[in-house]
Amino acid sequence: MKKLESLDNVLVVGGGGREHAIVEKLKSSTKVGTIYAAPGNAGMGVVETGIGATDIDGIVEFVKSHDDIAMTIVAPDDPLSLGLVDKLSALGKRAFGPTKNASKLEWSKAYAKDFMKKYNVPTAAYETFDDADKAKDYIRSCGHRVVVKADGLALGKGVIVAETTDEAIAAVDEIMRDKKFGAAGNRIVVEQFLTGYEVSVLSFVDGEHFSLMPSSCDHKRALDGDKGLNTGGMGAYSPCPLFTDELIDKTVKTVVEPTVKGMTKEGAPFKGVLYFGLMVDGDDVRVLEYNARFGDPETQSVLPLLESDLYDIFGACIDGTLDKCDIKWSDKKSINVVLASGGYPQSYKKGCVITGLDEVRDANVFFAGVKKCDECGKLVTSGGRVLCVQAAADDFKTARDIVYREIRNIKFEDCYYRKDIGSKL
Numbered sequence: 001m002k003k004l005e006s007l008d009n010v011l012v013v014g015g016g017g018r019e020h021a022i023v024e025k026l027k028s029s030t031k032v033g034t035i036y037a038a039p040g041n042a043g044m045g046v047v048e049t050g051i052g053a054t055d056i057d058g059i060v061e062f063v064k065s066h067d068d069i070a071m072t073i074v075a076p077d078d079p080l081s082l083g084l085v086d087k088l089s090a091l092g093k094r095a096f097g098p099t100k101n102a103s104k105l106e107w108s109k110a111y112a113k114d115f116m117k118k119y120n121v122p123t124a125a126y127e128t129f130d131d132a133d134k135a136k137d138y139i140r141s142c143g144h145r146v147v148v149k150a151d152g153l154a155l156g157k158g159v160i161v162a163e164t165t166d167e168a169i170a171a172v173d174e175i176m177r178d179k180k181f182g183a184a185g186n187r188i189v190v191e192q193f194l195t196g197y198e199v200s201v202l203s204f205v206d207g208e209h210f211s212l213m214p215s216s217c218d219h220k221r222a223l224d225g226d227k228g229l230n231t232g233g234m235g236a237y238s239p240c241p242l243f244t245d246e247l248i249d250k251t252v253k254t255v256v257e258p259t260v261k262g263m264t265k266e267g268a269p270f271k272g273v274l275y276f277g278l279m280v281d282g283d284d285v286r287v288l289e290y291n292a293r294f295g296d297p298e299t300q301s302v303l304p305l306l307e308s309d310l311y312d313i314f315g316a317c318i319d320g321t322l323d324k325c326d327i328k329w330s331d332k333k334s335i336n337v338v339l340a341s342g343g344y345p346q347s348y349k350k351g352c353v354i355t356g357l358d359e360v361r362d363a364n365v366f367f368a369g370v371k372k373c374d375e376c377g378k379l380v381t382s383g384g385r386v387l388c389v390q391a392a393a394d395d396f397k398t399a400r401d402i403v404y405r406e407i408r409n410i411k412f413e414d415c416y417y418r419k420d421i422g423s424k425l
């Protein structure tokens, strides 16, 4: 039983499935009382503030006027890149997440690549360009398949994996001339295409110490068999069985340690969750991207495996005492599958009533694009990725069976989801 008078209230910034997974862990903390969210969503069971995640002034004002808020947890990339953590910290408020300078590892791909080169972190060969013609000359001359990346934040979509030289040149025009990703594409990175399989490794970091979470795998394409358009992620599982202890050790030595130490040397010590998007080929491990935050939908598979108090861990990251934290994870295998609105990631209908949630017994439901209907008071769809269903079990097959069985209870118009998440495990 929680003792109300001694509890800490917190504010979670963000409103998707990842934030809901964070919120569920905070609810189970013996130290956390009221959870506010900016903006949150109607499925999270929190106090929705109605403040948007990028309304930095609004959030700062809210925290200033709520002395009861003991910590703000900043989950999405945009408010981090806008310096929300810096602003709250400057006011003496506890905030979990990297500073603007530390989160540059995510918000500038050119910075991240130069950083990796400087600190010998293995990554794909690359060049950075402000000039489209020079980029095209390079692509014509380099003689290997390339990937063209907008430098800045582009909702995770600023990457074009070109099949041919012509496609790569067209990608340069789309990004630099047509501004497909807005100002994020004023500068581009052209990098060597890598083969292998992708793994996400997330780590708590306190500026000096770090503690890895179980590995995970995202599924970015909309349709089964990794077909269809790129999405924000249609499901995930954790851990990744191919990513052995030897590979984890190698990643720690060649990637995690140099990154954490390097950021401190750069005068931007990283505190928060550092996400390493890796490409693995045999025993070759290279960084595809850094994110300065929890991944979505990886978090919805990973965090349910956490057996320790997440609020304590957040506090330790802020205080630089992560080495004193004994962080325990379950050995179970976890899977989540996203239920999306038909048409996503392009146009889709909103306002469809979601039914059957009460029938779900053995799985977690993490909500993303949902809201309460003003007229009917029911939970309705309000986004592309509506919710995800997650379960953990002793083996992947059992976890998968539970998830897909429970999904059949949940209904909304035009709902679609991938049927093959974890099917090869």
Ligand code: AMP
Pocket: 124, 147, 149, 156, 159, 161, 191, 192, 193, 194, 195, 198, 277, 288, 289
């Ligand atoms: P990023 O946002 O940089 O992780 O890129 C998004 C996705 O593009 C990755 O998850 C990969 O599937 C793909 N990708 C990015 N860089 C490369 C690369 N150098 N070689 C092959 N695929 C890549």
Ligand code: GLY
Pocket: 156, 218, 232, 233, 291, 294, 295, 296, 297, 298
């Ligand atoms: N799952 C990829 C990301 O969160 O960026």
